[in-house]
Amino acid sequence: MTATSEIMIRNARLFDGTGAAAVVRDLSVADGIITAIGRDLPGTAAQEMDGSGLALAPGFIDVHTHDDAMVLQPGGMEPKLSQGVTSVVTGNCGICLAPGLPEGASVPTPPLDLLGDAAAFRFPEFGDFIDALHGSGPEVNVFPLVGQTLLRLRAMDRPGRPATAAEVERMREDLARAIAGGAAGLSTGLAYPPARxxxxxxxxxxxxxxxxxxxxxxxxxxxxxxxxxxxxxxxLDIARRSGVRTLISHHKCCSQAAFGLSRTTLAMIEEARKELSVGLDLYPYTASSTVLLPTFARDSTKVTVTWSDPHPEMEGRDLKDIAAEWGVSQDEALERLKPGGAIYHQMDEGDLRRIMAYPPTLIGSDGLPQDRRPHPRLWGTFPRVLGHFARDEAVLPLETAIAKMTGQTAALLGLKDRGLLKPGCKADLVLFDPEQVIDRASYAEPTLPPAGIRQVWVNGAPVVEDGAYRPGRPGAGTVIGGCRAAA
Ligand SMILES: [Zn+2]
Structure with a gap:
């Protein structure tokens, strides 16, 4: 018998990414494209799969990442692929690897250093970063943003103040070149100096x-x-006056004084959505993570060090214990640990659940792959939403959770051929066990892959098989979403 397609998955519970309830169907793939969906599809395939009892969904889109360096590393994407993530949005929170560091800068200014050391910032132009991506052959699809913090540092000699008109012009020129080079959008990180x-x-x-x-x-x-x-x-004011398609990153309410304010913020977003294109995303944890910042530490019930260049022996330990051991204040201990990063326990579960259940909210990990003891969101976000919050806690239906990682995300990003299971779409697929799927990464053991993710394909290429990540599939992914000028 001749094979009529490369992949045939039979009798899976198919979640199409629209939020519709699952239906049992067969799905076939040829040349990296979904070719047919139906009952008892005729023909056979090189790879035949029995999907009975399993869920089949579009590959998850991680709408908020700092994977800029990781996507360039051969075999680097295990934290994401093992969760079923097949596409990532890079360059968030104002930080990205290109264009290069300001002239004369020998080290990246925090928070740029979340992405790596000076050697990581080796691309003079944004287009050079895109060329490197094409050259290395990413394992996942990449939707690359350019970060305003980097543009600002390049445009200003003293960035601790508002920019002058001439400096704004320099940022605009840099932005235009980045867009011509393939940037799919702009990110800002206004909570941190120097962008604040x-x-x-x-x-x-x-x-x-x-x-x-x-x-x-x-x-x-x-x-x-x-x-x-x-x-x-x-x-919302900027969105309204500019008309720009807007995504509020990792929406949350940190510190006790802010608990419950998501009632107000979601109402504002809901009202604005009547006339504006405004979305939001969230990671499913009540602790945040970023570089060492005293304001963040003061608002937290617990602070765990994720990395410290001067004191690597303190990684994984609590700031309070370090301060006691050194006989100094927490602020002083934090200063001594710099440059470094931390996990900050500072949110209320009620806000988290309210924001997650809000229909427009998308899921993004905000994982920090360069951290030596990362926040568990890097390895756990997507299975945690599916297994813990959808299945076990019933915060939202499974089909809704999947749409927030697939179809709704693709719609916000403007992707027409991803995020849905329908003929003609790219074959980014995840086959998982809805009874078993769960995150295993924890604050104590942050780099454990999840359970229950069986098979993952990126553009039809298998990257996870029988629950195990298969490294060495360069070129499965592609660069998406930019409007690069023809060379
Ligand atoms: Zn951020």
């Missing part, structure tokens, strides 16, 4: 250029603590 010194007008000028190019703006807002309501207001 940017005025609303500085961001608005850049947002207008992004809107004119038809691209996406993602923003780590200026305040995610007691000022989160005014930060949402600023974001």
């Amino acid at each position: 010194f940017a005025s609303t007008d500085e961001i608005l000028a850049l947002a207008r250029d992004v809107a004119a190019a038809g691209l996406l703006w993602t923003t780590h807002m200026r305040d995610e603590r007691s000022g989160v309501v005014s930060a949402v207001a600023e974001t």
